[in-house]
Amino acid sequence: MIAIFVGLLALVFLGVPILLAIATVSLAGIASVDGLVLALMPQKTFAMLDSFSLLALPYFILAGAIMARGGLSEGLIDFSQKLVGHIRGSMGHTAVLSCAAMANVSGSSTAEAAAVGSLTIPSMKEKGYNPGLAASIVAAAATVGPIIPPSMTMIIYGSMTGVSIGGLFLAGVLPGLMVVVLLMAVIYGLSYLPGYPELRVKLPRASLRQIVKATVEVWPALLAPFVIMGGILAGVFTATEAGVVACLYSLAVSVFWYRGLDVKTIFRILIDAAVTTAMVAGVIGMAGALGWMLSYLNFNDVMLQAMSGLTTDPFIMLMILLGLLLLLTMLLDGLAVIVVLIPTIVYIGQSFQYDPLQLGILMIMITQIAGLTPPVAILLFVTTSIAEIRFVDTLRASWPFVLTLLFALMMVVLFPSLATWLPSQVL
Numbered sequence: 001m002i003a004i005f006v007g008l009l010a011l012v013f014l015g016v017p018i019l020l021a022i023a024t025v026s027l028a029g030i031a032s033v034d035g036l037v038l039a040l041m042p043q044k045t046f047a048m049l050d051s052f053s054l055l056a057l058p059y060f061i062l063a064g065a066i067m068a069r070g071g072l073s074e075g076l077i078d079f080s081q082k083l084v085g086h087i088r089g090s091m092g093h094t095a096v097l098s099c100a101a102m103a104n105v106s107g108s109s110t111a112e113a114a115a116v117g118s119l120t121i122p123s124m125k126e127k128g129y130n131p132g133l134a135a136s137i138v139a140a141a142a143t144v145g146p147i148i149p150p151s152m153t154m155i156i157y158g159s160m161t162g163v164s165i166g167g168l169f170l171a172g173v174l175p176g177l178m179v180v181v182l183l184m185a186v187i188y189g190l191s192y193l194p195g196y197p198e199l200r201v202k203l204p205r206a207s208l209r210q211i212v213k214a215t216v217e218v219w220p221a222l223l224a225p226f227v228i229m230g231g232i233l234a235g236v237f238t239a240t241e242a243g244v245v246a247c248l249y250s251l252a253v254s255v256f257w258y259r260g261l262d263v264k265t266i267f268r269i270l271i272d273a274a275v276t277t278a279m280v281a282g283v284i285g286m287a288g289a290l291g292w293m294l295s296y297l298n299f300n301d302v303m304l305q306a307m308s309g310l311t312t313d314p315f316i317m318l319m320i321l322l323g324l325l326l327l328l329t330m331l332l333d334g335l336a337v338i339v340v341l342i343p344t345i346v347y348i349g350q351s352f353q354y355d356p357l358q359l360g361i362l363m364i365m366i367t368q369i370a371g372l373t374p375p376v377a378i379l380l381f382v383t384t385s386i387a388e389i390r391f392v393d394t395l396r397a398s399w400p401f402v403l404t405l406l407f408a409l410m411m412v413v414l415f416p417s418l419a420t421w422l423p424s425q426v427l
Contacts, residue, residue, distance in 0.1 A: 063249075066251055072250075099138070104222075110378060133397040227245065318413060330370050365412065
């Protein structure tokens with residue numbers, strides 16, 4: 001087991017793509033264990049992907065791509081600006097609200113950082129924002145993508161653990177809204193510090209007529225989460241079937257309302273969504289083979305005994321698990337880490353009687369925080385490239401938002417009802 005993890009880290013640091021790195025150590029591990037045959041590798045990879053729940057993945061990926069390319073982003077940003085443009089830190093608030101609205105159809109933090117950042121970061125720079133601050137605001141705001149439903153990571157977690165995906169969707173609502181409110185509060189608070197003069201710039205207050213007009217233009221996009229979640233909770237369709245509904249709804253809105261798609265664009269979207277689905281499915285499949293091999297080697301029991309030897313206090317154990325996840329996702333792809341460690345984390349969680357909904361939301365939140373922490377920091381890299389600045393400039397401006405996200409994480413740790421109350425009331 002030590003050789004597997006050392007080999008995985010070594011391959012990643014050598015620049016081997018995470019998919020090939022996981023496949024290599026999995027194949028080498030199976031080949032080196034007595035009693036195992038290489039045919040188990042494709043068998044366990046296929047078994048991991050042979051899940052009805054995972055069928056939702058390509059559809060939600062496609063729905064997010066359609067809405068992002070079909071005119072949704074521009075409409076949501078304009079709508080958000082009309083609502084909060086007159087408040088200190090107006091452009092920052094606009095980015096946060098836009099990411100929150102995009103999360104209802106995207107479910108991917110990277111996609112949100114690229115879509116919202118490409119439109120808001122240049123505007124922020126024109127208004128005199130420090131480019132590093134603009135990039136860090138968008139990167140932090142994009143973390144709500146997988147927290148606010150629907151979420152690709154929630155679908156994976158639910159399919160692997162048997163936890164209700166509809167319950168996970170509901171569990172992410174309050175923590176996601178809390179992150180949005182806290183980020184906006186921090187942006188507003190920073191506007192009073194001498195080092196952030198750009199946040200004191202405000203736009204003219206929008207009239208009621210302008211707000212109504214912006215609402216009319218964007219209402220189909222705002223209606224999307226109610227269609228998706230409402231259908232799931234009413235029992236009209238399952239969470240898996242909701243992906244198909246999301247695709248059809250986003251296509252209808254983009255073609256007939258926003259009129260932002262033509263045949264050529266749709267073809268390009270289908271190709272991009274297929275490539276993204278193949279990459280995600282590849283990581284899930286290979287990580288499933290690796291996870292099975294670790295289970296065969298009794299990795300779960302070894303980890304539980306090691307953790308129990310450190311502490312028997314549930315709170316300290318949870319902090320250790322979250323710290324381990326943060327460390328690993330700072331070095332490796334967050335999706336791969338989650339898929340490999342979900343069985344182990346849930347196994348330990350059951351032993352310490354953690355609520356599976358709370359545990360799932362915490363895993364999602366901690367991996368998103370890792371998107372702002374080097375050396376990987378994928379969200380910061382995306383927004384830094386859009387801002388066309390040095391990575392260190394964005395990193396230097398990001399620390400208030402990293403602390404804010406860590407505070408939100410601790411709130412869910414200390415108050416599990418933030419994740420469990422809404423599912424318990426609705427389901």
